[in-house]
Amino acid sequence: MVLIYVLGAASVLVPAVLIPVVATRWVPAALESRAADRLRVAVAGLTEALGRSGAALVVLFAGMAAVVTICWPLGEALSRLERSVDHPVFDYVHARRADGWADLNSFVTPLGDRYPLKWVTVVAAVGFVLAWRRRRWWIPLIALPMQFVVEQYTQQILALTVDRGHPPADVGTYPSGGCARVLLTFGTIAVLAGLTWKVPRRGRIAIATGLAVLASVEGYTRIYAEKHWLTDVLGGWIFGALLLGVLVLTVLVADGRVRPPVRSANAAPVEVTTTA
Template identity: 50%
Template sequence: MVTLYLIAGLAVILPVAAGPLLAYGPGRRFARSAAAGRIRAATGGLVAALGRPGAAVTVVLAWSAAVVAVFWPIGELAHALEHVVDWPVLHWVAPRRSPGFEDFNWLYTALGDRYPLKWVTVAGALVFAVLWRRRFWIPLVAIPAQFVLEQYVQAIIAGMVDRGHPPTGLGTYPSGGIARIVMVFGTLALFAALTWRFTTRIKVALGTGVLVLATYEGYSRVYVQKHWLTDVISGLMFGPALFAGFALSVCVLAGVTRKASPRALEPAA
């Protein structure tokens, strides 16, 4: 029982520490890398050729296809590890749960369910539509789109892997609850950053907050035994991976990325 409390604490402390480290370390290096420059050039070319809406749709569809291609074999690996990892964890957690803490985790894990996040999505879309005034249609379209995107991409991967669920719950691979939290709250944080001029520290704090919500959601899903452990680990990778492409498409649509100049699109001599 005490060990489960310690793990719960780590599920909060580790993402609080990891968020800034990732942002100021690998995140900053990637933003300055040649790969990031090539992505900016590619999206600029798409904008020049297709316009911002067409480029945004192309980016999100291509990225989603890549996410499916990556997480399909990861799902097969998770399925192969079910008897080695998932069943031992399930049997270890079951007798160590306490009634009061279990009630709290049942309450928290509902945060990742579709029903409450639908209302968060609708409210966020309406609020940012008002704030964006003449460009109201961008948050009004983009914020609900993340909800639909996560649902269908996750359903495609779950259908391809078809690994079933633990006998104590109906959670599938990868954890949709974690991915929904990342997508919904990550999108709201993104639009907040695009609406107001936040400092880097505030942006990092917003991203870290989303990471904490998602990580503890993963812990709660294992604690109440709605998901296999490998579903949760995969969800913690799947959610940010899908969000990265969606965030890029939103930046393309909102005009954060630069349009390539006609000269840059000319073939090299």
């Protein structure tokens, strides 16, 4: 039973330590990489050809297709671990359930349910529309409900294609929608807040850390409440993070916040000469 409590504490401490390290060391390097600059070149070309709204739609649908392409084989691979990993973890947790801890987890885990997040989405959309009333107010009005719909239907596609079943105590399947919804709903709110107000770098790192802690705790409670297999939760974290990246890029493209691509310093103008 001690191990279960230790893992509960780790679900808070691990992302609280890991995310600031990732944000300060890895993210800046990734943003300056060649792959990131190629993405900026593609976005610039799409925006020039289709405008911001058209480019944002292309980014959204292409990103959704890429997420399905990645998470489909991932789900098939994780489903092969059901007997060797998921069943032993489920049996271990089930045999050591404590009433008080179970009640606490059952109280926390609805944070990732669709019903409460619907109201969070509606209230946040209204608030950001009012905050953006002198600029492109339609972006938060569309972005917040859109993340809710995109997560639901993309998750359903993966659940149908992988079709791996569910734990004996609940109907939760791959990928964990609760983990993905926490990431997408609060992640989209965080991005819109960053575009609305001048949040310092430390503040942005703190927000990202808080988001990761919420998703991590949600995954832990889904396992302890016996709503999901362990690998469902792992898949939900990956699925939610990838889809959040797609939604964030979509919002940035629509608002014209994508940095222009870096032009090569070695590129020299080509001189054309003619001979009579």
